[in-house]
Amino acid sequence: MGKNIPKVTTTFQFCDGGSCQKAKSEIAVREARAYLRNEGLWDNTHTIKTRCNGRCEDAPTWIVQPGNFWYKNLTPEKAVAIMKSHTQENQPTEEYLLYQEGWSVLLTENEKTVSPPVFKCKTEEIHGEILIARAFASDQHLYPLFQYFFQTPRPIAVQVGEDSMLNIDQPHQVDYSDKYEVKITGEQLKLTLAIAGIPKDIPEEIADRKVSVAEVIWLKKKAIFTKALRLKNKKGKHLVTMWIKEEDNKTWEHILKIYLSMSPDHIRIVEDDS
Ligand code: FES
Structure with missing residues (x-):
């Protein structure tokens, strides 16, 4: 049976693009999903794999809604911490954030500069x-x-x-x-x-x-x-x-x-x- 969307309060978008896959996104996703299942949170959360989120330099990345919270450099440990804070405290895990609404810059250590055409x-x-x-x-x-x-x-x-x-x-x-x-x-x-x-x-x-x-x-x-x-x-x-x-x-x-x-x-x- 498909997801009962009206029951969903939090959606996790896991990037499954090439760079994130190379950075082992899947093992973080497995931990996250296992956590939701075991905590009885499966029905009121939704997990979606997306294509490239456009921030490969920070791979693996996630986006959490509501709130438009962007996370970077995901690991299985970070994944569980993020799940907990969003589902139990309705808060982001600030130390792992790449971006949240209202910020004027990204919090990244990996910015790539692309030279413009000349x-x-x-x-x-x-x-x-x-x-x-x-x-x-x-x-x-x-x-x-x-x-x-x-x-x-x-x-x-x-x-x-x-x-x-x-x-x-x-x-x-x-x-x-x-x-x-x-x-x-x-x-x-x-x-x-x-x-x-x-x-x-x-x-x-x-x-x-x-x-x-x-x-x-x-x-x-x-x-x-x-x-x-x-x-x-x-x-x-x-x-x-x-x-x-x-x-x-x-x-x-x-x-x-x-x-x-x-x-x-x-x-x-x-x-x-x-
Ligand atoms: S592949 Fe994940 S951000 Fe580009």
Whole structure:
């Protein structure tokens, strides 16, 4: 029988994402659940395993509701202490908290700093002098960008593999219902790219179209299309380049602001490429 939700007073969300699993989340979960069962608290609590909570540096993590209490670096001992304090005292276990409502900062010892994308100068045989920014290649970034490019068509051109450029001015469907691949289809383009994380034993043809490198390039020379998103696979094979017209400030600003988290008024450029 399913959980009788109206009876539930406290919900424990155990992160079961990859980093938390590696940090032995499961043994803390087992202790926590055993504690609830033996204390007769099973019916008025709920335990849920979630995917990544977005704080892998503090793995294993939990979230407890109500109250939005976030816990870090869970161990079986901490797990039982947290269970007790929430179910018996209606209080968080403060010493293990990562965050609670009202705090303006996280209490973490493991903050990772991710360097924001920057443009660097480079010379390429094909384009001459360019500015190039290594960008985000995950589906969380690429799928929304493809929606932006293709669902309401922008005046872009697409170059798939070694083919010549193709102007796009019709709306295209961007379908990401497959486990790994996004399909961009319409009258002018049919393109399939793998953008989700793929397992090692995936068929080679899917691995071959897996986007591993994303670059925003900005040509210095005069041309109709001067900015682009260039995607490559793990082996460096060119998959596709989506070109933006020189005068298309709207699309360019979207790329800078939304995709690269960069203000169009303060574009980050590093002169030295060493
Ligand atoms: S996998 Fe648990 S926080 Fe990311």
